[in-house]
Amino acid sequence: MGYIEGLPGDQMLLLPASVDDYVSAENPARFIATFVGELDLGELGFGRARPKSTARPGYDPADLLKLYLYAYLNRVLSSRCLAAEAGRNLEVMWLLGGLQPDFRTIADFRRVNVGAFKPLFRSFVLLCRRLDLFGRELVAVDGTRLKAVNSRRRNFTRQKLARWITIADERIEEYLTRLDRADQAETKAEGAIARAAVLTAKIARMRERRLRHSAMLAELMASGESQKSLTDPDARGMAMHPKVGVGYNAQIAVDARNKLIVEQQVTNAGNDLALLAQTAGAARELLGVERIAAVVDKGYYKGEDIAACETVGVIPYVARPERGPAIDQGYFGKDAFPYDAAQDCYTCPARQRLDPFSRLEKGGHCTIRYGNRQACRDCTLKPQCTSGTARTINRWEGEAVLDRMADRLATRPDILDRRRETVEHPFGSIKQWMNQGAFLTRGLASVNAEFSLTSIAYNLRRAITILGIPAMLQAMQT
Ligand code: SF4
Structure with a gap:
């Protein structure tokens, strides 16, 4: 018995199949086409939503948007792969009506319309809401x-830069000492001259790197930022x-x-x-x-x-x-101290009342401290409660919201x-x-x-x- 046979490539078809026949009623491409067709792309923020009356006509943003939605749904993320799909994938051909934008056009569409994709996402959420x-x-x-598109080697924090500058200083010092020693040698063998040249080059490289790191550190200090990424500055x-x-x-x-x-x-x-x-x-x-x-x-x-x-x-x-020094050291956590809002006090595991005794305001955040020094002095539970003279509990001024x-x-x-x-x-x-x-x-x-x-x-x-x-x-x- 043979195999099921397909048609040879040069076979003429008497009744040519339409591309539409290849896109079934269940095909997501049909939904993408309808969904994009209903959007007001100009309102969402896509450029060229209305064609220009002059100059060479460009691609309709609706076509490129259909291509992107199809691509992300099918995990084709690179613009070069997408351009290739437009020429060989029947679903994409159906979606774009046979248009074949090149990879630059595809990449540029996402780049120039970055602000429009969030409103687009929200449009789909609203549709899902309509669909209950x-x-x-x-x-x-x-x-x-x-x-991000940024390696760890190309990301610098203030601490990392300061450490590298210190290392550079130490290395430069070490190379200079070795260079001095080579210069003081009475006989200059050929090998010693070559070593001195290598050391001089190393010192120059190290100085150049130190200069770069110092400039970056100064920039971070001036801007108030804590780190700098070279490939993707926002990462x-x-x-x-x-x-x-x-x-x-x-x-x-x-x-x-x-x-x-x-x-x-x-x-x-x-x-x-x-x-x-x-x-x-x-x-x-x-x-x-x-x-x-x-x-x-x-x-x-x-x-x-x-x-x-x-x-x-x-x-x-x-x-x-569960965090804080008390938890770290194995003492009673804050949960062991119930708060009484009417009396504005805490009750500790020894059933003693802790009252407010000080306020601390820092950066708009106000903390009130509660304690009872006298009760703590003779308390038998103290080894489980604190290593200090008395236990205190901190309460944020708006902590009622956390209690609720x-x-x-x-x-x-x-x-x-x-x-x-x-x-x-x-x-x-x-x-x-x-x-x-x-x-x-x-x-x-x-x-x-x-x-x-x-x-x-x-x-x-x-x-x-x-x-x-x-x-x-x-x-x-x-
Ligand atoms: S040490 Fe102070 S706060 Fe802790 S249980 Fe004893 S009395 Fe209460």
């Missing part, structure tokens, strides 16, 4: 570090699993019902401490609800940010991290597990399936555009899985 894909009750916010050194790398901090707010991303942004902040209110607040606005619960991990525990959540309609759930949150958490202990299962899906998909562990572009604006495209592709893939293309197309027409 959001629960609109709970969002989980989390961040991940994605590598920052930050903790990345398993070690420190140079990159960006990508934040997402994910709706708990279908694990769709509602809001996303990329920053170069090294930690998540001030990012909850702005991310969850923007998500609440997009979901069109008055209030929404937001759950995050301990890395977001910052009093001022948690207080800001309440002002933007977000009900925060953040577990209190602790009470809420006590009534919903399962909510912290929901955080993990909600945010791990998008981050896992983005890093593994979409292979987006690193950015391809440079600069904060560009990486934001890149991440917006990645997030749209993730959401689109989820929506297709949940509803299917025909249902999505039908819902868009109603």
Whole structure:
């Protein structure tokens, strides 16, 4: 028995197939074409949304946008690969009507329209809202570090520069001593002359490097910045699993019902401490609800940010991290000291009352200290409480907001597990399936555009899985 045979390349077809026949009703390209067709690209911020009446006609931004959405959905991220796809991929040919823009045109489109991709992402979120894909009750916010186009060798902190300058000084000193010794030698053998030349060259190189590092350090001191990246100036050194790398901090707010991303942004902040209110607040606005619960991990525990959540309609759930010198040394944690708001005092494990005795204001943050020296003096629990003469408890002036949150958490202990299962899906998909562990572009604006495209592709893939293309197309027409 033989094999199923295809047609030879030179076979003439009596009834030529249309390209449309190759794009099935379930093909995501059909959705992309309809979705882009409904957008007002000018309003979103895309350039050349209206054709010019003079000069050579350019590509319609709608065509290039379709190409990008198709590319991110299919994990084709380089502009050269995209240009190749336009000439050989039937789905892309159908989508672009046979147009074949070159790789520069494709790359330039993303570069000149960096500001339009976030509004585009939001348009898709609004469409998902129309399709009733959001629960609109709970969002989980989390961040991940994605590598930038900048190696660690080309990232400098003030400490690193100061260390290198010291090393350069020591080396120059050492080379000069060796050079002096070579000069003082009475007989100048050929080898000694060559060594002296090598040392002179090394000293010149070291001086030049020292000069460069000194200039960078002076620049950092003058600007107030803590670090400088040479390839991508906006990238920052930050903790990345398993070690420190140079990159960006990508934040997402994910709706708990279908694990769709509602809001996303990329920053170069090294930690998540001030990012909850702005991310969850923007998500609440997009979901069109008055209030929404937001759950995050301990890395977001910052009093001022948690207080800001309440002002933007977000009900925060953040577990209190166990940190501080008392915990480090194995003494009673703050949880062992219940606070009485009516009496404004703490009760310690020895059932003694700790009253406020001092205030400390620093950088707009006011801390009140509570203690009871007399009770601590003869206390039998002191070895478990403090190594000093008396134990004190610090309370932030606005800590009532943290107490309210602790009470809420006590009534919903399962909510912290929901955080993990909600945010791990998008981050896992983005890093593994979409292979987006690193950015391809440079600069904060560009990486934001890149991440917006990645997030749209993730959401689109989820929506297709949940509803299917025909249902999505039908819902868009109603
Ligand atoms: S050492 Fe002071 S604060 Fe600690 S348990 Fe004893 S009395 Fe209370």
